[in-house]
Amino acid sequence: MKIGIYGGTFNPPHLGHLAAARTAMDALKLDKLLLMPAAIPPHKVLPADSPSKEHRLAMVEIMADAMNLPGRVEVSSLEMDREGKSYTSDTLEAIHKQYPDAELWLLMGTDMFLTLHHWHDPGTITRLAGICAFGRTEQDGEAVFAPQREYLAKHFGAKVVTITLPGLVDISSTQLRDLLSREKGSEYLLPAVYGYILMHRLYDTSVVLKELTLPQLRACSYSMIRAKRVPHVMGVEEEAVRLAKFWGADPELARHAGILHDCTKYLELEPQLELCRKYGIELDSLEQKAVKLLHSKTGACIAKYVFGEPEEVYQAIFWHTTGKANMSLLDKILYMADYIEPNRDFDGVERLRKLAYTDLDQAMLLGVEETIADMKQRGVPIHTNTQQARDWLRRQGVTLGD
Numbered sequence: 001m002k003i004g005i006y007g008g009t010f011n012p013p014h015l016g017h018l019a020a021a022r023t024a025m026d027a028l029k030l031d032k033l034l035l036m037p038a039a040i041p042p043h044k045v046l047p048a049d050s051p052s053k054e055h056r057l058a059m060v061e062i063m064a065d066a067m068n069l070p071g072r073v074e075v076s077s078l079e080m081d082r083e084g085k086s087y088t089s090d091t092l093e094a095i096h097k098q099y100p101d102a103e104l105w106l107l108m109g110t111d112m113f114l115t116l117h118h119w120h121d122p123g124t125i126t127r128l129a130g131i132c133a134f135g136r137t138e139q140d141g142e143a144v145f146a147p148q149r150e151y152l153a154k155h156f157g158a159k160v161v162t163i164t165l166p167g168l169v170d171i172s173s174t175q176l177r178d179l180l181s182r183e184k185g186s187e188y189l190l191p192a193v194y195g196y197i198l199m200h201r202l203y204d205t206s207v208v209l210k211e212l213t214l215p216q217l218r219a220c221s222y223s224m225i226r227a228k229r230v231p232h233v234m235g236v237e238e239e240a241v242r243l244a245k246f247w248g249a250d251p252e253l254a255r256h257a258g259i260l261h262d263c264t265k266y267l268e269l270e271p272q273l274e275l276c277r278k279y280g281i282e283l284d285s286l287e288q289k290a291v292k293l294l295h296s297k298t299g300a301c302i303a304k305y306v307f308g309e310p311e312e313v314y315q316a317i318f319w320h321t322t323g324k325a326n327m328s329l330l331d332k333i334l335y336m337a338d339y340i341e342p343n344r345d346f347d348g349v350e351r352l353r354k355l356a357y358t359d360l361d362q363a364m365l366l367g368v369e370e371t372i373a374d375m376k377q378r379g380v381p382i383h384t385n386t387q388q389a390r391d392w393l394r395r396q397g398v399t400l401g402d
């Protein structure tokens with residue numbers, strides 16, 4: 001098994017780190033990549049107001065999630081959990097102990113590669129791992145790498161490969177911290193990492209969460225969910241805006257509801273219940289145990305109380321999972337957008353899509369009926385609000401005509 005170890009301070013992790021991780025994964029044909037945030041980097045002092053190591057770890061976790069290779073890309077807290085300076089030789093010894101038969105590769109950019117012989121115990125490092133070096137700028141060519149490769153081979157018998165990053169990202173975390181403190185730099189970050197930074201006010205960012213631009217609002221929303229859900233959220237935003245324009249609702253309210261509708265989707269039951277207590281949401285007995293029913297309520301609260309969204313957006317998000325009687329136009333639009341957004345693919349989706357743009361109430365009734373039928377078939381209890389949504393639509397004279 002081939003394991004890559006990519007250590008860094010990751011303060012914060014940026015697109016340069018991501019490009020390096022992705023390229024090394026392919027170039028070395030790694031079975032596993034361990035992203036290793038350093039607790040105390042041995043060779044530099046962290047700026048005094050640096051985020052906690054927990055924040056750095058959380059941001060690296062967002063980066064790992066974005067690589068979308070579950071089981072192959074992992075974040076290791078080995079150095080975070082160890083006391084004292086985060087010497088790479090100690091880390092490699094621990095990994096070698098855990099995987100005695102694995103071939104280890106240590107990944108590093110030019111700056112680190114050129115100083116490797118000054119690190120603590122370079123003999124152990126080069127004995128336990130091959131070195132995979134990559135350039136950080138256009139200037140980092142063979143002329144820079146070759147003398148160091150020869151030096152390390154001669155003095156330590158080091159095995160070195162150099163790889164070229166196809167899309168160089170000429171940025172450092174130091175430059176980025178400076179940009180962020182001046183409300184710039186988001187283009188060098190994964191949106192979800194940028195959102196995390198804004199939400200936790202890291203690096204002297206001080207945006208008011210109730211006055212975010214759309215890219216900032218999206219970034220915050222994406223920072224709270226898994227990367228694999230982002231295309232769905234983008235699809236709901238797009239579909240909600242289209243439906244709103246078509247049916248004469250406010251497209252910007254629909255957009256905001258779409259962006260935020262699933263923002264608490266990945267919270268476990270207990271934090272969901274805690275948010276409900278915090279915002280005074282009363283739950284019936286089914287909701288108290290059905291985590292799937294809670295994210296719409298807690299998501300609505302986050303939209304309203306954290307991001308300052310108006311009541312209409314709160315209501316639309318609140319009811320987007322179960323529906324209810326007396327739904328507003330915006331409530332219906334979010335419910336349907338969630339059902340038919342372009343990434344959805346299930347039997348009957350085309351019929352629903354067509355209906356959503358010919359008769360919104362019929363589309364609602366069909367959606368609700370199908371949800372009820374599906375839940376019955378799977379033996380899942382149906383929430384009374386969903387039954388009430390169906391009964392209310394029928395009372396309005398809505399029929400499916402077959």
Ligand SMILES: Nc1ncnc2c1ncn2[C@@H]1O[C@H](COP(=O)(O)OP(=O)(O)OP(=O)(O)O)[C@@H](O)[C@H]1O
Pocket residue numbers: 007008009010011015016017020107108109110111112134135136169170171172173174175
């Ligand atoms: N833009 C980049 N492209 C490729 N590799 C990078 C880039 N930035 C950093 N690296 C490499 O990633 C590893 C971790 O770097 P680190 O987390 O210290 O980032 P940094 O941007 O160099 O941070 P700082 O500016 O705080 O020193 C190092 O091996 C470094 O050489």
Ligand SMILES: O=C(O)c1ccc[n+]([C@@H]2O[C@H](COP(=O)([O-])O)[C@@H](O)[C@H]2O)c1
Pocket residue numbers: 006007008009010036037038040041042043044086087088089112118119120121
């Ligand atoms: O072990 C050492 O002496 C040593 C010296 C310099 C750097 N490192 C490691 O190299 C990695 C990259 O460092 P940095 O500063 O670019 O984040 C990080 O994992 C550091 O712990 C390790």
